[in-house]
Amino acid sequence: MRRTVVIALVVALAASLVGAALMPRVPRLGAQVTGDDDLARLARMAVPDPKGHRGLAVALVENGRIRTAGLGDRDADGQPVEAGTAFEIGSVTKVLTGMLLADQAAAGVVHPDDRLGATWPTLTGPARDVTLAELASHRAGLPRLAPGSVLGWARILWSNVSGGNPYAGQDIDTIRNAADRVSPDADERGEVHYSNLGPSLLGHALAARAGVAYPDLLRARLLQPLGMNATVIATHADDLPAGRAHGGRAAGRPLDPWSGVGYAPAGVGPWSTAEDLGRLAAATLAGAAPGADATTARFREDENNRVGYGWFTTRHGDHEVIWHNGATSGFRSYLGLERATGRAVVVLGNTDKGVEPIGRRLLGVPEEEAGDAAPVAPVWIGAGLAVAFTFLGGLSLLRTARRRELDRVTVVAAVVWAFAYLGLAHRMGDWSVVPAWLWPLGAGLSVAAATVAVTRWSALPVVDARVPWRRLLSVASSLLAAVLALAAVSD
Numbered sequence: 478m479r480r481t482v483v484i485a486l487v488v489a490l491a492a493s494l495v496g497a498a499l500m501p502r503v504p505r506l507g508a509q510v511t512g513d514d515d516l517a518r519l520a521r522m523a524v525p526d527p528k529g530h531r532g533l534a535v536a537l538v539e540n541g542r543i544r545t546a547g548l549g550d551r552d553a554d555g556q557p558v559e560a561g562t563a564f565e566i567g568s569v570t571k572v573l574t575g576m577l578l579a580d581q582a583a584a585g586v587v588h589p590d591d592r593l594g595a596t597w598p599t600l601t602g603p604a605r606d607v608t609l610a611e612l613a614s615h616r617a618g619l620p621r622l623a624p625g626s627v628l629g630w631a632r633i634l635w636s637n638v639s640g641g642n643p644y645a646g647q648d649i650d651t652i653r654n655a656a657d658r659v660s661p662d663a664d665e666r667g668e669v670h671y672s673n674l675g676p677s678l679l680g681h682a683l684a685a686r687a688g689v690a691y692p693d694l695l696r697a698r699l700l701q702p703l704g705m706n707a708t709v710i711a712t713h714a715d716d717l718p719a720g721r722a723h724g725g726r727a728a729g730r731p732l733d734p735w736s737g738v739g740y741a742p743a744g745v746g747p748w749s750t751a752e753d754l755g756r757l758a759a760a761t762l763a764g765a766a767p768g769a770d771a772t773t774a775r776f777r778e779d780e781n782n783r784v785g786y787g788w789f790t791t792r793h794g795d796h797e798v799i800w801h802n803g804a805t806s807g808f809r810s811y812l813g814l815e816r817a818t819g820r821a822v823v824v825l826g827n828t829d830k831g832v833e834p835i836g837r838r839l840l841g842v843p844e845e846e847a848g849d850a851a852p853v854a855p856v857w858i859g860a861g862l863a864v865a866f867t868f869l870g871g872l873s874l875l876r877t878a879r880r881r882e883l884d885r886v887t888v889v890a891a892v893v894w895a896f897a898y899l900g901l902a903h904r905m906g907d908w909s910v911v912p913a914w915l916w917p918l919g920a921g922l923s924v925a926a927a928t929v930a931v932t933r934w935s936a937l938p939v940v941d942a943r944v945p946w947r948r949l950l951s952v953a954s955s956l957l958a959a960v961l962a963l964a965a966v967s968d
Contacts (some may be wrong), residue, residue, distance in 0.1 A: 481932050485925040492924035496917030503729050504531040504828060507549035509557040517546040520824075523838035525849065529727030529830035529909040532558035536755030537839060538762060538821035539629040543755040551827060552639025552723040553731065560752045561707060563718040565734060565826040566810045568673075568744040569754070573699060574680045575787020576761075576768030580698050581683055583770070588659040589613070589786075593656070597682035602657035604678070611666070612679035613786035614776050618666030618677045623647075623655030623739075640806065641733040647739040652677050669778040673743040676787065680742020690740055701759055701768050706751040711736040711746045718748050724807020727830040728859065728908045732807035744803055751823050754812055758821035762814055772799050774812065778888045793837060793846040802833050809850075811836035830909070859907025866906060867915055870898030871922030878930035884941035886952045888930045890959075897959040 506527035520535045521527075545560035581587045587609060594605025604619065611617040636643035649801035656678055662670075668748045684691040692710040700708050711717050714736050725731040730890040737745045760766035774783035774790040783790045790799050796815060803810035803871055809832045814821040824832040831850025838847045874895040877887065899920055908916075940948050 481929060485928045488928045488963060489925035493917045493921035496920030497914070499903075499920075500916040501729055501766070501906070501913045503528055503909045503913060504725070506530040506533065507555070509550065509555075510546065510548055511557050511559045512546035513544040514546075516544045517548055518640055519839060520546060520548055520835065523835045525834060528830075530826055530828055531725065532562075532618055532722060532827050533832065533835070534558050534560060534564060534722075534751035534823075534825040535835075535839070536560070536751040536758070536821075536823035538759045538819075540814075540819060541759060541763065543752075543759050544703035545751045545755060547751075551721075553725075553791065558722065559829075561720075561750050563707060563709075563721040563748040563750055564806040564810065564827060565724060565803070565805045566744070566747050566749045566754070567805045567808060569801050569803040569810045569812050570742065570744040570747040571676045572685075572771065572787040572801045572812065573695060573747075573757075574676050574742040575771040575785065576766065577683050578609055578613050578679060578697060578768070578786050579771040580768035581686075583768070587683065587686060589898055593678060593682055597653075597678075597685045598651065599685075600656050603660040604656040604903050607661055607666070607675075609677050609679060609682070610775075611787070612675040612682075613771070614784045615669050615671050615675060616667055616720070616776060616784075617672070617675045618661035618663065618670070619659060619672045619678075620662075621672050621674065622652060623674050624659060640730060642733055642735045642737070644737040644740050644745045645808075647737055649681055649738055651739040652681055662925055669776065669782075669784055673740055676743040677740050691738075702767055703753075703756050705749070705756055708747070708749040708753045710741050710746060712738045716746075722808070722825075722827040724805065724827050724829075726807065726907075727828045727921075728906065730904050732829075734803050734807070744805070749825075754825075755821075756825040758812060758814060758823060762816065762819060766874060774799075793842045796837075796840065796842050798837065798840060798842070800836075802831075804829070804831075809833075811837075813837065813840055815840050845929070854908055856907065859905075860910045863908060863911040864915065865907025866898045866902030867919030869891065869924060870895035871919055871926050874923060875929065876925035878926055879932065882941060883933065884938050884948070885934065886940055886948060888934065889939065890952045890955045892927050892930065893956055893959050895926060897963050899923055900963050 508539060516535060516537055532551050534547050536543060536545045547558035547560055549558055551562050567751045584781045589610035590608050594600050595605050600908050607617040648688045680691045684694045687694050709718055717734055735745050761769045771786035772788045773785045775785050777783050788799050788801060798813045798815050800813040807829055809826045811833045812825045813836050820840055822836045824836040826832040834850055874891045877891040
């Protein structure tokens with residue numbers, strides 16, 4: 478027994494050393510710089526913690542002048558971020574949709590108080606009664622997303638676990654059918670409750686009124702007039718821009734880009750660059766952008782926050798900032814304007830670590846008012862997954878290996894799960910919070926437990942059960958679950 482313990486410890490030490498070479502690598506904002514050196518220096522100073530960022534594209538507007546810079550890497554291969562590198566912009570798209578409403582209202586095509594059903598006559602449900610202004614300002618009493626089936630929610634959950642696109646297959650019919658099924662909440666209508674469904678309905682309704690698709694209306698009325706030629710909506714994977722940034726988690730795991738049609742007006746599928754959004758910001762500040770009046774704060778959310786058509790206005794101490802941010806599975810974005818100073822900022826990042834504090838600092842908001850990046854999920858979830866999965870498999874296998882009654886098929890299942898848990902910890906744990914050197918310790922524990930099991934292998938029966946086929950079926954289902962779990966988090 479003592480010899481087995483010594484062997485297990487030696488093997489565990491060796492496995493830990495190997496694990497150190499394989500342990501999770503948290504991205505860190507790289508040293509590469511492109512574009513305006515002074516702006517890059519200011520941007521780097523505005524980053525409170527470079528860990529968790531991979532690359533940033535920044536634009537700063539001052540006195541009508543647009544400066545741009547790229548920091549770090551646009552992908553895992555170390556290609557530099559440039560001002561023309563395309564990033565997913567997520568919900569920043571909502572300001573474009575709000576500006577479309579203001580533009581079409583100024584042109585006399587619609588009125589903000591028009592009912593949705595009058596603008597999109599094919600709608601038949603109770604949501605047709607909400608107004609375009611309510612949709613643009615999150616005051617329509619609609620849910621955040623279209624209500625879906627159990628199968629649909631399962632698909633979304635699987636996409637979130639696997640790092641895939643949770644909006645795949647959700648087209649205009651998805652949005653239209655949702656409007657026919659959902660009833661605005663009478664208690665919430667008239668108050669600001671953030672929704673992705675509302676702006677999506679607005680965008681497609683304006684497009685239906687114009688007789689074109691939403692991407693075509695956006696291009697004709699806003700993007701082309703402003704020279705935003707690099708801004709595209711990827712309705713399919715084939716539409717993804719060349720040389721784009723690759724998104725991922727702050728813990729290092731790469732994630733698939735989002736593409737789609739249904740939620741495009743709310744932020745699924747749009748890509749842009751710091752250069753293009755800098756043009757938008759400069760023209761909006763100057764009042765020259767189509768639909769620039771969308772920035773006007775028309776409705777109050779609370780003491781410090783108001784909302785216009787897509788744009789929020791927030792007071793940070795002495796600074797009043799007009800803004801919107803964006804968040805997809807592997808990207809973060811921020812667009813902010815301050816009329817009092819004539820400054821505007823764009824910050825785009827290719828991990829899910831927030832960039833809002835960077836943008837606010839570049840606008841001159843003091844440190845204590847700029848805040849910190851809000852985590853995607855409560856910190857304890859990612860940290861808990863990292864620690865639990867790292868050690869759970871090894872501890873379980875060690876306990877199994879020391880059982881008096883044991884057979885070979887049980888050992889096989891326990892060994893597979895021990896290393897499956899390591900894989901899950903590697904991919905799903907938040908290693909930007911938990912020290913990554915814990916993972917090699919878990920690897921050593923799993924290998925040590927496997928070593929203990931191997932020393933008993935020759936003395937074990939193949940199946941030790943009164944009903945062998947039940948044991949075999951149980952082990953087979955367990956192994957299948959382990960394979961599916963690893964497949965879900967593998968690239």
